[in-house]
Amino acid sequence: MSADRGAIRLEGLTKAYGSVTALHDVDLEVRAGELLTLVGPSGSGKSTILRLVAGLDRPDSGRILVDGTDVAQVPPHRRAVAMVFQDYALYPHLTVRGNLLFGLRVRRVPRAEADRRARAAAERLGIADLLDRYPDQMSGGQRQRVALARALVREPTVYLLDEPLASLDAQLRFATRADLLAVHRDLGTTMVHVTHDQAEAMTLGDRLAVLHAGRLHQVGPPQQVYDEPADLVVAGFLGSPPMNLVAGGGIFGEAPGLTVGVRPEDLALDPDGPIEATVEAVEALGSEAILLTRCPDGTRLAVRTGPRHGLRAGAGLRLRPDPQRMHRFDTETGQRRASVAETGQRRGSVAETGRRR
Numbered sequence: 001m002s003a004d005r006g007a008i009r010l011e012g013l014t015k016a017y018g019s020v021t022a023l024h025d026v027d028l029e030v031r032a033g034e035l036l037t038l039v040g041p042s043g044s045g046k047s048t049i050l051r052l053v054a055g056l057d058r059p060d061s062g063r064i065l066v067d068g069t070d071v072a073q074v075p076p077h078r079r080a081v082a083m084v085f086q087d088y089a090l091y092p093h094l095t096v097r098g099n100l101l102f103g104l105r106v107r108r109v110p111r112a113e114a115d116r117r118a119r120a121a122a123e124r125l126g127i128a129d130l131l132d133r134y135p136d137q138m139s140g141g142q143r144q145r146v147a148l149a150r151a152l153v154r155e156p157t158v159y160l161l162d163e164p165l166a167s168l169d170a171q172l173r174f175a176t177r178a179d180l181l182a183v184h185r186d187l188g189t190t191m192v193h194v195t196h197d198q199a200e201a202m203t204l205g206d207r208l209a210v211l212h213a214g215r216l217h218q219v220g221p222p223q224q225v226y227d228e229p230a231d232l233v234v235a236g237f238l239g240s241p242p243m244n245l246v247a248g249g250g251i252f253g254e255a256p257g258l259t260v261g262v263r264p265e266d267l268a269l270d271p272d273g274p275i276e277a278t279v280e281a282v283e284a285l286g287s288e289a290i291l292l293t294r295c296p297d298g299t300r301l302a303v304r305t306g307p308r309h310g311l312r313a314g315a316g317l318r319l320r321p322d323p324q325r326m327h328r329f330d331t332e333t334g335q336r337r338a339s340v341a342e343t344g345q346r347r348g349s350v351a352e353t354g355r356r357r
C-alpha cells in the first residue's frame with residue numbers, strides 16, 4: 001500500500017547538545033520502502049537521527065524531508081512516523097489491547113476501525129491470545145512484539161526502530177528478527193533500524209549506514225560495506241572480531257603511509273605461509289574458532305578458522321593472507337585506497353558509497 005511513500009532525505013543535519021556534537025552535517029537518503037540499518041558505536045548519534053526524524057527533537061541546522069516535504073513545522077504526532085524503543089515503553093496500567101488502542105484513541109480513529117487494526121496487528125505478531133494481559137504478565141519477547149504491534153496499528157509510512165531487539169536473548173532475537181523482516185516484506189514500508197549488533201547489521205537491512213562520532217562514514221548494501229570499507233573507521237567497526245589493521249604494512253609487506261587490513265577469515269593456516277605467529281589464546285565458538293595470535297614483531301592478529309584446528313595456546317603456526325582480500329587505507333586520512341583487484345574489476349561499485357568525513 002505505502003511502498004511508494006516514506007522516502008526520507010536528511011540534508012546537512014547537525015545537532016549539538018551543549019558542547020557535544022551529536023550529529024555533524026549528515027546527508028542521508030532512505031528510499032521509499034527500504035529497510036535501512038543504522039550502525040555505529042555507542043554515542044555515535046544513531047538515536048539522535050531517529051529522534052529528529054520523529055520530531056522529538058529539533059536539528060540545529062539542516063533539513064528533514066519526508067516524501068520531498070520539509071517536516072520542520074510538523075509536530076511529532078502529525079508525522080506519519082512510528083518509533084519503537086528498546087525498552088518497549090508500554091503503558092504498565094493498560095492491557096495489551098489498551099496499549100494497542102491508546103494511540104488510535106488519541107488520533108480519534110473510530111472504535112470499530114481501531115479494534116480491527118489492533119486485532120490485525122496482534123495476529124500478525126502472534127500475540128492475539130495476549131490481548132487481555134498486562135505488560136508485567138509477559139516475557140520480554142512478548143512485550144517487544146506488543147511494542148512492534150503498537151507501531152503497526154498506527155499504519156505509519158515510516159518505522160523508526162531504536163534497537164528493538166537489544167533486550168532479547170539470542171534465540172528470541174533470531175526469531176524476532178525474522179518477524180521483523182516478514183513485517184517489512186509484507187508491508188513494504190520504509191524502516192530505519194538502529195542496532196549495534198553485528199549480525200543484525202549484516203542481515204537485516206537492504207542497506208547499511210555506518211555512523212561514527214556524529215558523522216556518516218559509509219552507506220551501501222551490507223556485504224559491499226563489509227567487503228570494501230570506505231575508511232579505517234568502518235573497517236575497524238564492522239566484523240567480529242574486526243579487521244586486523246597494521247599501520248605501515250609491517251608483516252603484510254612495507255607500505256609507507258598506508259595501513260594494511262586483513263579480515264580474520266582471510267588469514268589461512270598454511271605451513272608454507274609467509275607470516276609466522278604464536279597462538280596466545282583460542283576462542284572455540286562451536287562452529288568455528290578464533291585464534292588470537294602474536295607475530296615476532298609484536299603484531300597481534302585474529303584468525304578465524306574451523307573448529308578442529310588442533311592448536312593450543314603457545315603453539316606456533318604460519319599464516320597466509322588472501323592477496324585478493326588485503327585492504328589498504330591512507331593512514332593519515334583513513335580513506336580507502338582501492339586495491340589492484342578492485343580497480344581492475346569493481347570500478348563503480350563504490351559509487352553509492354558515502355565517503356564523507
Ligand SMILES: Nc1ncnc2c1ncn2[C@@H]1O[C@H](COP(=O)(O)OP(=O)(O)OP(=O)(O)O)[C@@H](O)[C@H]1O
Pocket residue numbers: 017018020021022040041042043044045046047048049196
Ligand atoms: N538529551 C541529551 N543531552 C545531552 N547529550 C545528549 C542528549 N542526547 C544525546 N546526547 C549525546 O549525543 C551523542 C549522541 O547520542 P545518541 O543517543 O544519538 O547516540 P547513539 O549512537 O544512539 O548511542 P547508543 O548506541 O548508546 O544508544 C552522545 O554523545 C550523547 O551523550
